[in-house]
Amino acid sequence: MANQVRIIGGRHRGRRLQFIPGRGLRPTPDRVRETLFNWLQANINGSRCLDLFAGSGALGFEAVSRGAVYLCAVEQHRAAAQRLRGNAELLGEQDRVEVIHGNALQLLRTAPDAPYDLVFVDPPFADALIEPVCALLETHGWLTSHAMVYLEQDAKRPWPTLPAAWSIHREGKAGQSAHRLLRRNIAG
Structure with missing residues (x-):
């Protein structure tokens, strides 16, 4: 049976979304999300998110x-990616949400269509992916x-x-x- 996660703020506040359980999947708890989005409140409106x-x-x-005006959600597990698409439709956000079924490291080795203002990196805890992901984000124009x-x-x-600029x-x-919430500091 599918699990649920609740949106805690904004225009979809209180909506519950179904998700497919999988290896290493542990949704960020409400308390942590609330803290994170309090930290981000001045940076979300109008942002492009990955x-x-x-x-x-x-x-x-x-x-x-x-x-956020655009979200690109990357998920390797096929059923979970399909559920993400379904949740975008359920919220009426399919025009602002793109779901990519694929490997995040492989995707990050390519160049993006446009850079992102906000990136969430929450890989399975058993995998040591944060360092290579951050390096690719910095070096490939993401x-x-x-x-x-x-x-x-x-x-x-x-x-x-x-990366030194963070x-x-x-x-x-x-x-x-x-x-951790990190800020990139590049003049320009």
Whole structure:
């Protein structure tokens, strides 16, 4: 049976979305999402968002609910990607939400159509993907000069080395997860 995640703010506040459970899938808890989106409130409206390892879509759909103009959700699990498309239709957001069924690392090795203002990186905790994903985001033109990048990982794991142009904006821990919101600082 499919699980549910609740959108906690914005125009779709209170809506429940179904998601397909899968290996390593743990939707970001409401409390952590609320903290994250409080941190981001001045940066969401009008933003282009990229949700890598989208899973339940909790982070990306929350951003759309709060004013993001475009969301690209990347999910490797076929059934989960189909559910994400269904949830975009359920919300009436299919014109602003693109779901890509595929491998995030392979996608990031290509050049994007346009850079992103906000990126969510929340891979399965068992995989050591944050460092290579961040390097590819930085070197392949995926980020605007003022981009914000959200990272979530197992709290027991040390944070990897990040691109030199990134600085920690906020960070915290909740249960088994540690999270960071980073700001890219490139003049221009």
